[in-house]
Amino acid sequence: EGKKPLNFIEQIIEEDLQANYTKDQLKFRFPPEPNGYLHIGHASSICLNFGLGERYHAPVNLRFDDTNPMKEEQEYVDAIKNDIHWLGFKWAEECYASDYFQTLYDWAVALIKNGDAYVDSQTSEEIAQQKGTPTQAGTESPYRNRSVAENLDLFEKMKNGETAEKGHVLRAKIDMAAGNMLMRDPIMYRGLHRNHHRTGDSWKIYPMYDWAHGESDFIESVSHSFCTLEFLPHRELYNWFISKVSKPGKLEPKQREFARRNLSHTIVSKRKLLQLVEKGVVESWDDPRMPTISGLRRRGYTPESIRKFADSIGVGKRENLIDVAHLEFCVREDLNRVAPRVMGVLDPVKLVITNYPEDKEEWLEAENNPEDESAGSREVPFSRELYIEKEDFKEEANRKFFRLTLGKEVRLKNAYIIKGESVVKNDQGEIIEIHCTYDPKSKSGSGSEESMRKVKGTLHWVSVKHALKVEIRLYDRLFTEEVPDGDKEKDYLEFVNPDSLQVITGYLEPSLKNASVMDKFQFQRIGYFCVDKDSSKEKLIFNKTVGLRDSWAK
């Protein structure tokens, strides 16, 4: 552990421990708003906060920032919990900002009594017009100096829904000339006569993010509240709100900021991802093309690969774009370690071994994972008629083509050396069969002189009469642009890749017959695949997770 240089967040904590914090004061939180499914950007924040928890043996709360009933749903709460759990993290307490609505309300009343908050009865347009500019002070609201009694009365009526929904807001009374625009009497509450997924119709007013977030951290005794950089200007307000409720002896949380992580060829924003679902661009939040945790899981990603990805990009102070190829590298590396090898042909052409007896079949031993001896071996059936990949054969080829051609030898994986003899073509001139001969003495692993013969290529194959016919879903990038939402003038939906999903039929060795949902395999020489949840016993469906290499090796 201690060897890895500290990142700037860890440095902040180390300095605090040197100064006035004790180890058991450390406490962190991950604070999602349940308005969508978690995405790969959230994985960075999860790994950061829970990673700190592991490093410092400190509790990490899961806090749902559920202050906006318009967009939040129980379905999202459940999905978020499931995803964090699947990533392998355990939260200390499951908390909800909505559990603090009463406390927040009581504190707001105290602020009113103290002259720190007032009810403003202007429209939101009027309030916006009075904001001023960074170089010009704003205008004070005509309601700013309402009496405490009138404020208390109105605020209570707002709470009870006795005033029009948009009639009033509660604002903090700070400074309309503040250099930081966020300090110009920010809104603390708005009226919203909406049902909340947890508090039902109890509340007709809802706290704004700035008011709720820091106070929630304070209530939970969070020591360090890490958020993304856009909240840097909010820090002053965060501290101001906490100073209004803090009391001697109680730890004040500290907000610090780190850079958002973006991934190329996709978007990491719940709002935009929701649009993809609603507009039917993808099938669901867990569509394997989605950059959501649930999409990646369904695509065949392992928790380890996502954690490794998050750890390897680390935390930074500047926003940057991570190439999706790096994420693919991480899953490839992990699956290489754990995925059993099997043979499957995705673009078949028939290979007939003319000197192999018609009624014969034999079961050949095949190693399950060369990276893992304990994975053992299995048997695959071999017979006179096989499928091989179309692109593994050329009638004539130059010396760099290490696959099958007429007159040359290659090895069939786990089986025999064969030699191309002739082809059968249809009327359109397409090859429908390749005829070859095999050397019966060249069986893999037999130790015979013939089996040791050097041949240039090894091909995967599947016995035609034993093959499992399955559906295979191949995925490409969801967007054609590196940064689909980078152009302010253009809608990111214009850059959706129309060919991001291709459905084909594949032929697999029969050992896969009992594969279950989420099982992961390496289809040798092709890539990593996993069984999709749409799969059934009658019809197996596989998702391509990622190719073996960045692109097909030629």
Ligand code: ATP
């Ligand atoms: P979105 O725009 O997708 O809704 P958000 O930041 O509003 O993102 P929250 O539910 O508030 O989503 O996020 C929970 C935590 O995850 C926050 O602390 C947030 O800063 C962090 N987070 C969200 N997106 C990223 C990202 N791309 N990279 C790093 N951290 C992120």
Ligand code: MG
């Ligand atoms: Mg947010």
Ligand code: MG
């Ligand atoms: Mg958001």
